[in-house]
Amino acid sequence: MRSLQLILSNPRYFAPAWVFASLNILVGTWVLYIPYVKEKLSLDDGQVGIALFFFALGTLSMVPVSSAFIGRLGLGKTTLAGIVICSVAFLLPLAAFSYPLLCAALYVAGTFACLTDIAMNALVSEIEQEDDVHFMSASHGFFSLGGVIGGGLGSLVITWFEAPLTHMVWVIAGVILANMLLAKAYLNIPGKKVERQQQPFKIGLLKPLLGLTLIAFLIMGSEGAIEHWSKLYLKEVVLIASERTTGLGFVIFSATMTLGRFFGDGISKRFGATAIIIGGCLISMSGFLSILMAQLAPALIGFGLVGLGFSVIIPELFRLAGKTEGVSSAEGISFVAGFGYVGFLISPAFLGFLSRLDSLKLSFTALLVAAGVAMAITIFLKKRSLKGAASVGGF
Numbered sequence: 001m002r003s004l005q006l007i008l009s010n011p012r013y014f015a016p017a018w019v020f021a022s023l024n025i026l027v028g029t030w031v032l033y034i035p036y037v038k039e040k041l042s043l044d045d046g047q048v049g050i051a052l053f054f055f056a057l058g059t060l061s062m063v064p065v066s067s068a069f070i071g072r073l074g075l076g077k078t079t080l081a082g083i084v085i086c087s088v089a090f091l092l093p094l095a096a097f098s099y100p101l102l103c104a105a106l107y108v109a110g111t112f113a114c115l116t117d118i119a120m121n122a123l124v125s126e127i128e129q130e131d132d133v134h135f136m137s138a139s140h141g142f143f144s145l146g147g148v149i150g151g152g153l154g155s156l157v158i159t160w161f162e163a164p165l166t167h168m169v170w171v172i173a174g175v176i177l178a179n180m181l182l183a184k185a186y187l188n189i190p191g192k193k194v195e196r197q198q199q200p201f202k203i204g205l206l207k208p209l210l211g212l213t214l215i216a217f218l219i220m221g222s223e224g225a226i227e228h229w230s231k232l233y234l235k236e237v238v239l240i241a242s243e244r245t246t247g248l249g250f251v252i253f254s255a256t257m258t259l260g261r262f263f264g265d266g267i268s269k270r271f272g273a274t275a276i277i278i279g280g281c282l283i284s285m286s287g288f289l290s291i292l293m294a295q296l297a298p299a300l301i302g303f304g305l306v307g308l309g310f311s312v313i314i315p316e317l318f319r320l321a322g323k324t325e326g327v328s329s330a331e332g333i334s335f336v337a338g339f340g341y342v343g344f345l346i347s348p349a350f351l352g353f354l355s356r357l358d359s360l361k362l363s364f365t366a367l368l369v370a371a372g373v374a375m376a377i378t379i380f381l382k383k384r385s386l387k388g389a390a391s392v393g394g395f
Helices: 002-009 011-032 034-040 045-062 066-073 075-089 099-131 136-160 164-185 203-236 248-271 273-291 296-311 313-323 329-357 360-386
Strands: none
Touching: 002 011, 002 136, 002 248, 011 034, 011 075, 011 099, 011 136, 011 164, 034 045, 045 099, 045 329, 066 075, 066 099, 066 329, 075 099, 075 164, 099 136, 099 313, 099 329, 136 164, 136 248, 136 313, 203 248, 203 273, 203 296, 203 313, 203 329, 203 360, 248 273, 248 296, 248 313, 273 296, 273 313, 273 360, 296 313, 313 329, 329 360
């Protein structure tokens, strides 16, 4: 919680943390109007799914080039430009009057959402190294808070607006104004420069990040799977009939993840990267075991434990990626985040395939195994580091 106090007491830390919140305020507000867009354009569920895939496609297409933007503009300027352009881009899907335009609009929104995401994580990593502080995890807590503001409060005030575009314009105006006022705290931070004797960046330079990348793939993949399948698991495996109750799994998962991220920085500073990732994996594994009991109370407790365990892992991976020697913070975070997003996007489909082979219980067993593999990789990286091998992101 000390990192939360740090953020709230100093504009240098609050300003980048608010970018995290701003991005998810935009996403949360857009999600409210997916049913409206579906009805306006007379789409079926399959068409909506394909349109949302274009958002993911835009995200992935920005990963390989994001570090070039950051290298040219600097971390601070890219972060501000990213959130401003991203804000305007989220107006496009609501304004689209045809299905192809909707897909194109979501592609553009996904592209600049990704650029903002990578820049803001790299910015926090850079400030942490400059000031010898920890607030990456709490910044991710602000991201979760942004979802509550955009989706939660947005759903309460949605009836105040006659047109969705009006609601989104007000949200965009607020996001842009707030970030423009706060940006002076980080605008001139250029980012870490890596000397390579004028040689271009090569993929081989990212070899020290492969372990972190695999962990991100597994953990973010599990997050995506829980988001898509938790409700059906409670309905089909735990056999809960109430629609309100079946949604509780993801709500509890999200709540404990937000809470864990506000406490994660202090734990990380005290116990170190290896301990916090291994501890997070162990907590999430105990959560999956509880979920697999297929009873309501243990399952809900299990989703809470998984959210708590996962909450500290991804922020820690981004922090480590930003500190890896030989690459800039932007390059390291874009590489780890990019493959994490791949896992997030493909895991729901993979779990759907497993459920067809047997049941969703098999799918959640696979998530238990994934957490165990992530823990094993962490232990391996630590042992290799202790033996004097190449440093892996500060392990």
